[in-house]
Amino acid sequence: LRGMARCWRGVVQQQVGLGLGLLGAADVAERYCGLYRRLRGATEELFGQQAAFLGALGRGFAGALLQLPFLTALHASERFARYLDGKIQELGGAAGSTGLLQQLLEPFVVFSGLEIAHTFEHFYRLYLGDRLLAQGPSWLEGAVLEQLGLCFPRRFPQQMLRDLAESEELQRRFRLFQLQERDRRLLEPGAESPEHEVSGAGWGPPCSPRGPELPPCPRTQAPGEAAEVTVLALSPRCWPVSPLCRMAEPGRFFPAALSSPLGAFAAFCGQSQSWAGARPRGLQWTWLGRAELRFGACVLHVSTLQMFVLLRFNGAEVAVESLLQATGLPAELLQQALAPLTEARGPADRGPGASSRSSGRQLRLLPRQRYLRAERAESGALERKRNVLCCLLSRILKAEKRLHIDNLVFRVLAACQKGELGPGLQFPSFCCHSVDVLSCVLHLLNQGYLRRQEERPHVLEYVPDESPAPPSSQAQPPVAFQTVEIKTAPSPAAAERRQTFSTFR
Incomplete structure (x- = not known):
């Protein structure tokens, strides 16, 4: 049975290798999932539900994925x-989607423990952050992580959902703090009665600061004096926030009814950090929030940037050049936000009957993807990061000859933070995780540049390209020639015969 399972694994690996030759096609994901379903069906048809052959199916896929070049993977x-991302959004409101979700995710479970899992987690985190900021958390996201949890070695998606869960609890505590402050003001001498108070805005919670910057994302439901503003304080360690999406000062772009709650929230963050004994840290605002606006009898679901554009249209027509100058954003990012607003059914549509088409409806005009050039820019950044880490590993092991793997990871992380590897060897510093370093170590081991010691497998050695030359102190012995004369015993037939052999060594 073991031999048959090994043979079936080779067959699967060969078929997957042939199928992965079409990775340049646009529908590579559909082809990959279709190939998995066909081979899974063939496995069940030939061998039933035997665990040995189902395991051989997964190992065959893993073996084919391991042979992919880095850029292709x-x-x-x-x-x-x-x-x-597209399939999860389609299943969001479908009834009985649990079984469909399991069938959808099964072809990707084989990524667990492979090198491709690191890059898959990186890109999945981009699309997950886009979904969570645009639609909010749902039970479907948790179900995905339950099945694909082992495919995320750095556990960034799990931390993102944990951040949102902490925000809900902190929101309750912050509202309680607001009520206590209101009661304290009412008990002060000369305080106004509640009838004379202006209803304030409700704000969301701050997360515990875990990094040098916290990018809160404002979500506004209705601009005006009674607007309800919610702020999500997210950790930059796990949320992928592009520098292009950062906002300098909210007061420059929004009226006081929207910007003043943000200032109060920032003050509360400083107070809560002081109470906890932590050093106060600044907040970095972003354009990555969402809002609900009323446009006549229609409710518009837009992003924070789209809300800013629509509020500018309340006074008069606005040119795109003025928006670019006011925000300082790249033209591509602004055009991405304007495209849903200016389409045939958008609020900025000037065509005949546009207002009647959008009356009494819920319009979702959020951009489909906020992270620009994900495939080009992110792929180039990951490739450069991988090359730098491999170079660091090679240089350190060349100098040290052999090193414990924990010590090696520590040295690489320290070099990435400092941005240098010795005198005259500098590079731009970047954030790096131990999982990234271990992934590069496995890559160099598979390529034969590093090796483990047989007695101590936790000690790594660098494999030189050429065998070392012999030391100069050991002089080579000179080549000597010597003549050896071999005589045979005389015989009656050849008494005078003599044989001589000349050899050299």
């Missing part, structure tokens, strides 16, 4: 994450 990971 990088582009395939982005396509896989994009495919799952």
Whole structure:
């Protein structure tokens, strides 16, 4: 049975290798899932539900994925994450989607423990952050992580959902703090009665600061004096926030009814950090929030940037050049936000009958993807990061000859933070995780540049390209020639005969 399972694994690996030759196609994710379903059906038809052959199926897929070049696997990971993003959004409101979700995710479970899992997690995190900020958390996201949890070695998606769960609890505590402050003001001498108070805005919770910057994302439901503003304080360690989406000062772009709650929230963050004994840290605002606006009898679901554009249209027509100058954003990012607003059914549509088409409706005008050039820019960044880490590993082991793997990871992380590897060897510093370093170590081991010691497998050695030359102190012995004369015993037939052999060594 073991031999048959090994043979079936080879057959699966060969078929998957032939199928992965079409990774340059646009529908590579659909082809990959279709190939998995066909081979899974063939396995059940031939061998039933035997665990040995189902395991051979997964190992065959894993063996074929391990043979992919890094850049090919990088582009395939982005396509896989994009495919799952579209399917998860389709299953969001479908009834009985649990079984469909399990069938959808089964072809990607084989990524667990492979090198492709690191790049797959990177791109999946981009699309997950886009879904969570645009639609909010749902039970479907948790179900995905239950099945694909082992495919995320750095556990960034799990941390993102944990951040949102902490925000809900902190929101309750912050509202309680607001009520206590209101009661304290009412008990002060000369305080106004509740009838004379202006109803304030409700704000969301701050998360515990875990990094140098916290990018809160404002979500506004209705602009005006009684607007309800909710702020999500997210950790930059796990949420992928592009520098292009950062906002300098909310007061420059929004009226006081929207910007003043944000200032109060920032003050509360500083107070809560002081109470906890932590050093106060600044907040970095972003354009990645969402809002609900009323446009006549229609409710518009838009992003924070789209809300800013629509509020500018309340006074008069606005040119795109003025929006670019006011926000300082790249033209591509602004055009991405304007496209849903100016389409045939958007609020900025000037065509005949546009207002009647959108009356009494819920319009979702959020951009489909906020992270620009995910496949090109992110792939290039990951490739450069991988090359730098492999170079660091090689240089350190060349100098040290052999090193414990924990010590090696520590040295690489320290070099990435400092941005240098010795005198005259500098590079731009970047954030790095131990999982990234271990992934590069496995890559160098598979390529034969590193090796483990047989007695101590936790000690790594660098494999030189050429065998070392012998030391100069050991002089080579000179080549000596010597003549040896071999005589045979005389015989009656050849008494005078003599044989001589000349040899050299």
